Amino acid sequence: xxxxxxxxxxxxxxxxxxxxxxxxxxxxxxxxxxxxxxxxxxxxxxxxxxxxxxxxxxxxxxxxxxxxxxxxxxxxxxxxxxxxxxxxxxxxxxxxxxxxxxxxxxxxxxxxxxxxxxxxxxxxxxxxxxxxxxxxxxxxxxxxxxxxxxxxxxxxxxxxxxxxxxxxxxxxxxxxxxxxxxxxxxxxxxxxxx
Numbered sequence: 001x002x003x004x005x006x007x008x009x010x011x012x013x014x015x016x017x018x019x020x021x022x023x024x025x026x027x028x029x030x031x032x033x034x035x036x037x038x039x040x041x042x043x044x045x046x047x048x049x050x051x052x053x054x055x056x057x058x059x060x061x062x063x064x065x066x067x068x069x070x071x072x073x074x075x076x077x078x079x080x081x082x083x084x085x086x087x088x089x090x091x092x093x094x095x096x097x098x099x100x101x102x103x104x105x106x107x108x109x110x111x112x113x114x115x116x117x118x119x120x121x122x123x124x125x126x127x128x129x130x131x132x133x134x135x136x137x138x139x140x141x142x143x144x145x146x147x148x149x150x151x152x153x154x155x156x157x158x159x160x161x162x163x164x165x166x167x168x169x170x171x172x173x174x175x176x177x178x179x180x181x182x183x184x185x186x187x188x189x190x191x192x193x194x
Contacts, residue, residue: 012049012081014089020047021074021093026101032070034129035094037136039073050077052143059140064172070094149182 020042028035036059043049050058058080062072071091078090112118145151157175160166180187 012086014082014085017078017082017086018089018093021078021090022097025070025094026097028070032068032073033133033136035070036073037132037139039070039077040136040139043077049081052140054080056140056144060172060175063168153178153182 024035024038024042028038040052040055044052044055058073058076059069061076062069065072071094074090074094075087078086078088080086082089141154145154153175157171160171160174161168
């Protein structure tokens, strides 16, 4: 029985996988979280390669592992689609643009860092990045918050993060435990039908 969270049964060429993640890496400014809406748009909406559920599971796993979330996400998706070669190609595609751009910027940045035009361009880029991150949260969160249990968990975890400064790893672990407890009946039904 196929689970909703599985990737769709497609075969994607490694070159295509590389160029998808290269494009994502090349057009993402603002760090790993800013990549998430672009990854979702490319893989879920435009190309229909993975489902929203699979993408959310990938984000949870990527956030739980050490390292940059964008690289972790590329590894997981690449591995799901094409195993080890896919993971390596997706990561290479993700980091190569940043490496090349940083190398280029490091060469010329010292000459232009005091430029008012450069400073103002970055002042405009920051809100754009914040908007992209917020859009990803709203698009992904909306689907998850339609269930009342998920809404309660969201509010608890948001409060724990914002007001109690609970470490993100503890929130993730507690979220997994709550998921097992709240959805134990569904888990039991699935195990019984298997």
